[in-house]
Amino acid sequence: MQRQEPAAGTLYLVGTPIGHLGDLSPRARDLLAAVDVIACEDTRHSGQLLSGLAARGRRLSFHQHNIRTRLPQLMELLAEPLSLAVISDAGLPGISDPGEELVAEARRRGHEVICIPGPCAATTALVSSGLPSDRFCFEGFLPAKGRERRERVARIAGESRTSVIYEAPHRLLTLLEELEQHCGAERPLQVARELTKRHEQQVGPSVGAALEHFRQTTPQGECTVVLGGAPIAVDPEPDDTELKQRLQIKIQAGSSASEAARQLAAETGLPKRRLYTLLHQEGSQAD
Ligand code: SAM
DSSP, X not given: OOOOSSOTTEEEEEOBOSSOGGGSOHHHHHHHHHOSEEEESOHHHHHHHHHHTTOOSEEEEOOTTTHHHHHHHHHHHHHTTOOEXXXXXXXXXXXXXXXXXXXXXXXHTTOEEEEEOOOOHHHHXXXXXXXXXXXXXXXXXXXXXXXXXXXXXXXXXXXXXXEEEEXXXXXXXXXXXXXXXXXXXXXXXXXXXXXXXXXXXXEOSBHHHHHHHHHHSOOOSOEEEEEOOOOOOOSOOOOHHHHHHHHHHHHHTTOOHHHHHHHHHHHHOOOHHXXXXXXXXXXXXXX
16 A cells, blocks of 8 residues: 655655656646645745646745755644655756755654656756666766866766766857867767757767758757766777877867866876876877
8 A cells, every 4th residue: 555645754856847847747747736835946946846736735945045044844744743755846846956965864863765756858958868867977067167166077088988067058059169179070979958858859870960951040948968987998008199289289278288188187097196197298289
């Protein structure tokens, strides 16, 4: 027999649609209609969905800017004990959305945490990409710019598993250009745009093809990028001459010597110190 929901003192993480409203599960509907309190990333955004369900629970905002003040209040509500649901604007709370700290704190205080699963852009994009889904890395949003971003992109380029990246449409072209620089134009890639919505679209099948498309058509809507893994090197370790050349290419593209060594270390699995030393050997132009 299934347990009674919602239960007092329990935190429910509820998956909501990423576009198509028909993707809200019957279990999520029933739970949201009956739970005592609903923590919403944006109460106005979720208002429409919740009004359609005649949800009776009190609604509270819970987003990245009020986590510190809201968290203790939500813990008090659970302790009363009330039932509490958390939803984000779209998809699964806790996936590039608030939820993680709330779950950790609720667990720390001994509350039960139950996820009512639902759509997630990352897994929806992954399984519809045609790229290997047996092992994959979720990268979420990359740092917006600077060294941190360059390092993440370099690490992702060297990753042998499929990577899934969330990106804002106004930064998509930049990301594709960065990926072309690090992975080459031929690397398999699929951009999933507007998943589950009227204008759902897949653009691929490679970095170069996606770049060509989005240079002609300004990216719009929500986009998730699925990048095929780096081929697993079967040949012997690259020799010093090749390593030096690859380091020089990175330096000419604007990386410092240290960054170039770090990037190549991520791509080849070789120790950074060894690569850095190569740059300072006779015949190299590190500076
Ligand atoms: N919690 C959400 C989930 O479970 O997928 C993710 C929220 S995150 C703030 C928003 C990002 O997810 C968007 O910038 C986009 O990269 C991706 N995304 C959300 N909905 C999407 C959709 N319908 N199609 C493609 N990507 C989507």
